[in-house]
Amino acid sequence: MKLAIKLAFRNLIGAGLRTWLNVIVLSFSFVVIIWIKGVLAGWDLQAKNDMTNWEIAGGQYWHEDYDPFDPFTFTDSHAPVPPEFAEEIAAGDMEPYLVIQGSVYPQGRLQHVTIKGISPEQTLFMLPTGRLDTVMVDAIPAVIGTLMGKSLKMGTGDRVVLQWRDANGTFDAAELLIVDMFNVSVPAVDAGQIYIPLEKLREMTGMQNEATLFSFRDSEKERPDMNGWVHKSKEELTKQVDDLIKVKTGGTSVLYGILLLLAMLAIFDTQVLSIFRRQKEIGTYVALGYTRKQVVGLFTTEGAMYAVLAALLSAAYGMPFLLWQAKAGWTMPIDTSEFGMAIAQTLYPVYSAGLVAGTTVLVLVVTTIVSYWPSRKIAKMNPTDALRGKIQ
Amino acid sequence: MENGHIIEIEKLVKKFPMGKGEFIALNGIDLILDKGEFAGLVGPSGSGKTTLLNIVGTLDVPSVGKAVVLGRSVGNLTAKEAARLRKENLGFIFQSYNLLVVHTVFENVEFPLLLLKYSSQERKKMVMDALEWVGLTDKVKQKPPQLSGGECQRVAIARAMVKRPSLVLADEPTANLDAANSHNILKTMETLNRELKTTFLFATHDDKVISYLRRKIFLADGRIEKEERTDD
16 A cells, blocks of 8 residues: 555656646635535534524523514513522523514604513623613613614614503503614514613513513523423524524535536546556556556555645645635625524634544545546456557 | 476467457467576567467466466466566566656666565665666666657666566567667676576567577467577
8 A cells, every 4th residue: 555655646746737737626626615614614603603692692481472483472472570580680690581562663654673671781692782771751762783773764863653562452652762773693683673671661561570581691501491481492592593504504515516526527537548548557567566456556546646635735725715714704795684594794614623624534535436436447457458558 | 496497388379359259379389498598489470479478477378278487377376476476576578668657767667676565775776786787877867758769678677677587578679779779778688687697588570689589489370480599
């Protein structure tokens, strides 16, 4: 094997341009596959981090009737805060949300919104709730996301009429003042959402000391379902992202499958040509004492070595590129805010050792198989014909 | 080998399939070659000399009869055993040199020693010795396309001789060379034969080669027609 590697290396280096063309194509596949996979891994990480930082923290408890995808459930999905949560809430490790449906009337239009009451002092999320801690007599302070702002055609300092129903079903209305806006890549936190002080919402609805859901900081703690409250783990809440990444991974696999196929075609072509063009050489190896099997091994090693050289070349130019990408990120050419999924405008690829090693092994194995396939023909060659370079 | 014969061939027949029938390339060859001979199979194209050389070189097998090379019956060798015999005991020189074009002169000559797993130091010494025999020590780093035909054939001789084989098989070694180069090559081989006692068997129809042979085995239509020996 050592000899085959030595000879294969000599043959490849000696073949010059032909070798380097194959190696360049293959190394391009290497870098692109790692980059695409890195972008997806980065997206996954970013989406989960953003969801954690802006929406779910370490996990949640939902009122048993609450369904975030069905606003009609909001009317009944509230109940007094269970005494078991009091300690964590007091310590700032758990935050209650009260969620109700409402409507706003920007520029005379009607738009349905979800009103979320949240404590202005909360430290669990990155939401700028501190600005809600404002005493106002003529309006309710509110913060909204930029996506919501765009939808309402409103910005900080603008006012709008808010209508809601209290616990008894009675309609009420008041003016809302946008005190701050935030930019987030998690649509569920932004689109259609208005955040106002929790106590204010409780007062507006007559739902004193009530909540719809709770987010908590500590995801490690054992948390059973409680009477009327369903525990939702972080994994459960981010499953949607995992599923989305899985679908994306499947889709991009097609892309790098094509890239790999192109590189493999180049290698396959080279191998087939080699076997025709290097018949005399094959005969010479046999005359000098190689078995035909060993010649097959030599040609296969040569093919596999394309992957090794490509890996080295990829490391030379790909590593700086990939590291730069990890730092600078990849900014998507189109506005992602209305994609309806947790995707930032700039994605920062994340490369794990497993990703690099896995890609290297995959390319090496595929290249070896592709190299072995045409090389098998050598085993059927008559050495005396091969020595004379007779096409067989 | 106990009897000192390098090659013992008895009633050797070699047939090749041809259409629905078969072509008989060798028909009842009997031949014995002893150590240190400088012999040649002489005959026109199609007389069977290359076929016989291939069988002796374990690159082909007899259809009928016996061919024993260095004590091993060619027809009974496995592919691995035949390869081992070639690797350890046989040297080949071809009409079109068959050098590895992407390798340097040094690497071409070194190749058989790599197969025999000599150490790097041993290889270097043996390669330089072989290149000295053929007068190419100044071309070690050149590649075959940079050499003349005569130089290429000298590299091929060095490659065949570097492992000091018992038997060297040369198939039309001067066919692609001019007269001056042919004589040079033949003198080199003759000197190596005398100094190293290596047995040489040629396949040729070139008069220049024939003039150097001490034993001429004339072949025609797959049979040995006659033999001539020249005293040293």
